[in-house]
Structures are given as C-alpha cells and as structure tokens.
Amino acid sequence: MSHVVDFVNVSTEGLESSPVAEALAGLRANEARYFKNKYNVEFATDPASKNQKLVDYVAKVLLERDIVIASKPLEVVELHVEDIRWTYVFYESGLSINVLYNLVDPKKRAVGFKLSMGMDVPEELATKFKFARQKSKLAGEIRGTFFVVKGEY
Numbered sequence: 001m002s003h004v005v006d007f008v009n010v011s012t013e014g015l016e017s018s019p020v021a022e023a024l025a026g027l028r029a030n031e032a033r034y035f036k037n038k039y040n041v042e043f044a045t046d047p048a049s050k051n052q053k054l055v056d057y058v059a060k061v062l063l064e065r066d067i068v069i070a071s072k073p074l075e076v077v078e079l080h081v082e083d084i085r086w087t088y089v090f091y092e093s094g095l096s097i098n099v100l101y102n103l104v105d106p107k108k109r110a111v112g113f114k115l116s117m118g119m120d121v122p123e124e125l126a127t128k129f130k131f132a133r134q135k136s137k138l139a140g141e142i143r144g145t146f147f148v149v150k151g152e153y
Contacts, residue, residue, distance in 0.1 A: 002044040003075075005032035010138060014047060014075045020094035023116035026139035027096050028075070031088065033138065039081045048073035048089065057153065058089045061099050061111055064151050067124055071095060084108075094119035101153060109149035117141045 003013060007029040012021040015028070032043035048055050054076040062069065071093035079086045083104040089097050094116030102108035113125060117140040121131065131143035 002046050005029055005043045005045060007033040007036065007138060014045060015090065017072075018074065018092045018094055018116075020116045020118045023118050023140060024090060024094045024096070026136065027094075027114055027116050027142060028090055030136045030138045030142070031096070031098075035079065035081070035086075041079055041081055043077060043079070045075040045077045045088075045090070048076050051076050054078055054087055055089055058087055058097055058099055058111075061149060061151075061153050062097070064149065065128065065147055067128070069095065069097070070122065070124060093122060095122060099149070099153075101149065106152075110146045111149060112146040113144060115143040 005028055010025050010029045012025040015021045015024050018024050035041045035043045055073045069091060071091040073089050074092050075090040077088045083102055085101040085103060087099045096114040098112045100110050100112065113129065115121060115131065129145040131145045134142045134144060136142050
C-alpha cells in the first residue's frame with residue numbers, strides 16, 4: 001500500500017528498522033519536497049517487498065559500475081515527470097539511490113547516491129566515489145554523488 005510522504009510532518013513509517021531512521025526519513029522528505037515544489041507531484045513510496053521489480057531495475061543499472069548494494073531495500077518509488085523516469089530505492093543502511101532516466105535524451109541519464117546523516121559510506125561505494133556535502137532543513141547534512149548512465153534500461 002502506497003504511503004504519500006509528508007515533508008511537513010516527517011515520519012519514519014516504513015523505515016523503522018534503519019539505525020538512522022530519523023535521518024533517512026528526513027532524506028526521503030527532502031526528496032518529496034523537491035518533487036512537490038518543482039513538479040507539483042506527490043512522492044508516494046511502497047514497501048520494497050511489494051515492488052521487487054523496481055529494486056531489480058536499480059540493481060541492474062548499478063551493475064554498469066559493478067556495484068551491488070549489501071543493505072536491505074526498505075522502500076521504493078517511481079515517478080514519471082515530463083520525459084523523465086525517476087526510480088528511488090531507500091535502504092536500511094540510510095542510503096538512497098535514484099535513477100534519473102530521460103526517455104528522450106540519452107545524455108541526461110544518471111544514478112544518484114545520497115547518504116543519510118550518521119551513516120558511514122557503504123563499502124561498495126567507498127572506493128569508487130567521492131561525496132559532496134549539502135545542508136538540508138529536513139535531513140541535516142546529506143552527502144551525495146552520482147555517475148552518468150551509459151546503457152539502455
């Protein structure tokens with residue numbers, strides 16, 4: 001059952017098993033606010049166990065860089081805005097991964113990684129990426145990085 005993320009009253013619903021649940025909830029709310037403000041779209045997540053197809057899709061794209069995420073996926077969401085397919089997976093470790101896949105322009109496709117405040121950089125990402133820091137009223141400090149997608153998915 002879908003859960004519309006409220007970015008005013010931040011809730012850890014669906015993320016309770018994460019050791020950084022509060023920070024991950026703030027990160028998820030930060031994404032919800034972005035989509036509401038930029039596109040006027042609701043950010044509604046589903047339990048990852050109810051939509052394995054999206055978890056598998058993100059995992060397939062990550063294999064382009066030989067990345068396999070060790071953490072358990074908790075929630076997923078997919079949005080189609082303009083000509084872009086956005087797919088998110090929120091992991092128990094506090095990691096959020098999004099695949100921005102432009103359906104028209106293959107040069108505008110990327111995978112973004114965001115780390116919740118309080119979590120360590122996952123081993124599978126530590127040697128491959130450097131993370132930039134960003135402040136967020138909802139999530140505290142977010143560390144993020146990305147890579148450009150080359151394949152067709």
